[in-house]
Amino acid sequence: MSTIELSGPPNLAALYLKAVLSAPTRNGAELPETEYVRPDIVVDRDHLADYNRTCGFGMRDELPVTYPHVLSFATAVRLMTDPEFPFPLAGLVHIANSITQYRPLLVTEPLTQRVRLADHRPHPKGRQFDVITDTLVDEHVVWTESSTYLRRGEPNESEPKRGVEAVEAGEAVASWRLPADLGRRYAAIAGDRNPIHLHPWAAKAFGFPRTIAHGMWSKARCVAAFEGRLPEAYTVDVDFAKPVLLPSTVEFSARGADFALHSRSGKPHLRGRFS
Template sequence: MARRKQRRAEEPAEELSVHELIEGPTQDLTAARNAVASAGDAPGQSPAETQDLSGLAAEVTRDLSGPAAEITRDLSAVAGTAVRPVAGAGERVRIDLPRMPAAGALYRRALLGALPGMGGRRGPELPEVELGVGGVTVDRAHLADYDRVCGFRLADRLPATYPHVLGFPLALRLMTAAEFPIPLTGVVHVANRITVHRPVEAGETLDFRTYAEHLRPHERGRQLDVVLIGAVGGEEVWRGVSTYLGKERQAGGGARRDRGDRPASPAASAQWRVTPRVGTDYARVSGDHNPIHTSRLGARLFGFPRPIAHGMWSMARCLAALDGRLPEAYTVGVSFKLPVPLPSTVAFSATATGGAWDFALHDARSGGPQLVGTVR
């Protein structure tokens, strides 16, 4: 009996495409959100800091209106915050924070904001705001831990996906603002593009800035891009663009696409066993503790039969398989297709054409596409 149960647990979960994930039944998540919010009241954890703004002197040289003004007032509650216009960026305002935000508090903020009467009014447009944090250093022990979890060789050179982890709390702070047009809860990460302008070493100090752009209709809601930029000494060395989809009841993008017949899966060059520990280990090194990746109950509450791997882990694992065969500077782009259930076995395939790569990740049993990517 025990063996039979274990085999059932090892079987791949029912295939869910991105469209099926966002079209799934709408559930009442209040109980789950209350549970997570209550966890934020545990000893040693404090809610996001709020202070009286009357004693702060922010240098704002012009009138700010709408969502940008609300986010500016909110973020100016942290002592040491500087506010200024962004040269050459239209109406965008730059807000420099004194330190990187804490991701855990931001997730609690997002879940609390999803409760009735606590979310405030979401703006119809993207706020013209750019957030920045300077002087971010690399903890080599954390880098080594990340390398092990994602399959990279231990080295002082940062993997292409590692600056995303370093700067993600800043992007998360932007996305959890009450006026941000798409709520973080229920958002789907559908694509990611990273440009490495030059190799970045662990001893270098990075300055990050982030902003959102290209809010656009989609057949199931709205999409937008969150841009995260890493610079060293004023020179941009890394850029990541994360595309997110927010499901909305009244979508504005037209009829659903016909996905047609599934193309044949390419021949696999490797197979990887993805265990439940991948979800918990990547959550630990990335700070992304979304329960759909770490908890069977949490995954079910959000419509998944069991936990799924982080999309950025899948991207990183594919790049790790190409480690040592990539140029000094390149752009890697991926589209996330079917989720990778935990546990499961995935098949990796890669084809080189000149200096370019095309790669993919498929379910080893069903052949369902989970990720497709290119390096150029």
């Protein structure tokens, strides 16, 4: 595996343009064996405050467990727009996410992030792969993430299920009204400007009646509901199910280490578990 060091965050606008222009030529079979390393990341307190407000976290010196995902997002897009990456960026579906925090990360700590792709494998609806991100402080890994993406295509034989699909988290304990502009607000913070989160016409082109919320906003909002009750080290896994339409009202349920986000009719949007 080759390693490339970045001097700063990649330019997302340029990467999105590259993704559009290169989409027709992407028909490979293997993931690139490249790791991008971005050292000396300094957390912007104003950016963190915006993230906390949007996702429901309080203002603390510790980073929310989902916040490093935002810091690494542009680097992940850089990997998925490299010439060797086999799939068009548009149409990839984020289906699962697992984060492990080995100890709290402080807003004052300079961070290093290492991002790579792994485990290209069959999925019943096509192919799937993982984006692996390690966040380091003083050369020690303190946070790691695996984001699983699906490329729809020819059906494949099912593999053993992973994740938290069987979670039943009990009766709703909270109801959240989500505004129509939530996708645009989160995109401004996270950089994830997929048009299905921003514009109703784009969402309809992909089969949605209106814009949808980001999966990682949904995960962050659920984790925020546990703030003050979590240990210093833990893993939080989620599987994403039905998209959250905007605007809408969603219900949050929790029982023990399990939690879920679902519509008022009971359709699951997200299932999660702490361990």
